[in-house]
Amino acid sequence: MKKNLQSVAASLSAVAAQLPTQNVQPAAAPRPTAVDAPASAEPVVQFSFGLRKSQRRELQRLAADADMTMRAFILGALKERGLTVTEDDLLDLRRKG
Numbered sequence: 001m002k003k004n005l006q007s008v009a010a011s012l013s014a015v016a017a018q019l020p021t022q023n024v025q026p027a028a029a030p031r032p033t034a035v036d037a038p039a040s041a042e043p044v045v046q047f048s049f050g051l052r053k054s055q056r057r058e059l060q061r062l063a064a065d066a067d068m069t070m071r072a073f074i075l076g077a078l079k080e081r082g083l084t085v086t087e088d089d090l091l092d093l094r095r096k097g
Helices: 012-018 053-065 070-080
Strands: none
Touching: 053 070
């Protein structure tokens, strides 16, 4: 027996908003522990993700307003959320010509 779900109209966001997992207050970020090896000893790997064009422009503007590279701006935001980030990680890696 096949069910016809086209006639069902439901707002899942209203249901999800009532679930306890949707309303949990963020816990205080744990304090990062000391890193055994300096960050420079660890290899750097590429990581990328997609953004809408308007988000990319806004990120570039926000970073420029903060006088930071986009990389440093993103790492700073992640550091506020608990990611271990050293001052060396925030250095501008672009070559000065």
